[in-house]
Amino acid sequence: MARFEIPDGWVAQAYRYALDPTPAQERSLASHIGAARFARNYMLRLVKAVLDQRDAERSYDLAESELTPGMGWSLPALRRVWNARKGAAAPWWRENSKEAYNTGLDSLARSLEGWSKSRNGGRVGRPVGFPRFHAKRRRGSVRFTTGAIRVAPDRHHVTLPRLGSIRTHESTRKLAHRLEAGTARTLSATVTSDSAGRWFVAFQVLVRRAAARPAHVGVRHEVVGVDIGVRDLLVVAAPDGTAVARVPAPRSLAGAQARLRALQHKADRQQGPYDRESQQKRQPSNRWQRTQARIGRTHARAANVRRDALHKATTKLAQQHRTITVETLNVSGMRARGGRRKRGLNRALADAALARVRRMLAYKTIWYGSRLVEADRWYPSSKTCSACGSRKPRLPLAERSYQCDNCGIGLDRDLNAAINLARLGETRPLSELSSSGSGPVAGRGAVQETEPATVGDAAGCEASTPLQQLLDQPGTASSQGGAA
Known part of the structure; x- marks a missing residue:
């Protein structure tokens, strides 16, 4: 079956709304x-x-x-x-x-x-296992592609097949205006639920959108480099060495750990769906189910805080700069090894949602007429001196400041990496597309180190430094990539 092609001048965009359904x-x-x-x-x-x-x-x-x-x-x-x-x-x-x-x-x-x-070897990445059965407790979704899929004229209801008219928690006027003007066409609607029990509908829409930034937003810097980390989510710098912005990571899950720990201990004292002594399933108590609902709401709030911070930061980047160079991080590889000794760092990596930054910038740069450049995964942004261009053979993650052995300059490690990324996007020819199709790739041909890397080597498992040691460094950020 031929894949759907988006017409020229149109973009695929999603409009997501919270629902307020009746009990029925x-x-x-x-x-x-x-x-x-x-x-x-x-x-x-x-x-x-x-x-x-x-x-x-x-x-x-x-x-x-x-x-x-x-x-x-x-x-x-x-x-x-x-x-x-x-x-x-x-x-x-x-x-x-x-x-x-x-x-x-x-x-x-x-x-x-x-x-x-x-x-059969036709798919890159990790091996994919045989499909599993979906349990009843698993959150699911339903996608509607045919039938009555409409946004009501009152801007507070949507119509879905067999479900009828459902009230929305927020106004749908942005989507309704585009549909009425003929600059948008609905392709499908997907209904999902989150861990807090809330229902959402996401409309996949084709939108006629001219790539242009808002009139009230000016261009601050033509080219910037973005270093992504755990303590500071984004460190943005210009090619001339100017520190443009430093966005702290929201750490919403870390902030909710105390409440989650108390709720988990409370649920452990209640009658759950499994009896560990008899090793049999049983009917959970109503109090256990209410506690699980509170745990779900806590996780949902942490996810909402994280999503809000990411959207605000990436939107500002796409609107205020014409060329943005980001790292291509192997986030799943960072969390793959270490066991219990790096459990806290793995949680911090998941809490920061590093991979989402590049995905959001991929489509927002298209919306606002910017250009996204993805540095090659093995580009040594952290090891290279931004002043003289010399390269350190090794740079452990515990070293949060960059001290050049050649010229003697000292500066923040993440700022140094951001400056190198900015200069890469400014000077390198961009002739190849990335494997994800989200933007050009700069830095092709960088040397990949094949020798075994020791713990803490920036070319190997960078995520080997204990989390507390990483976060206790005052005034620094924890960049996890671009240091190969």
């Missing part, structure tokens, strides 16, 4: 998510049974032509089998929209495709 509508939303989960699990069980049967038959040395016929894993193939079996498997299927079942089947098709490509 909330039950219907939960029913749709449950239907998507049931369709996925049912077809996954069938696919797994066919695979197991074929493996058992091969163990008896049967020819491939004599094996049980295999199943197609594409979405159309799964949908055909589901439509033939849904009457017996789910007699209640008419209670929900067909889009609910299609959502579950689409999720399974994507999971099976990723597993198959990973097994």
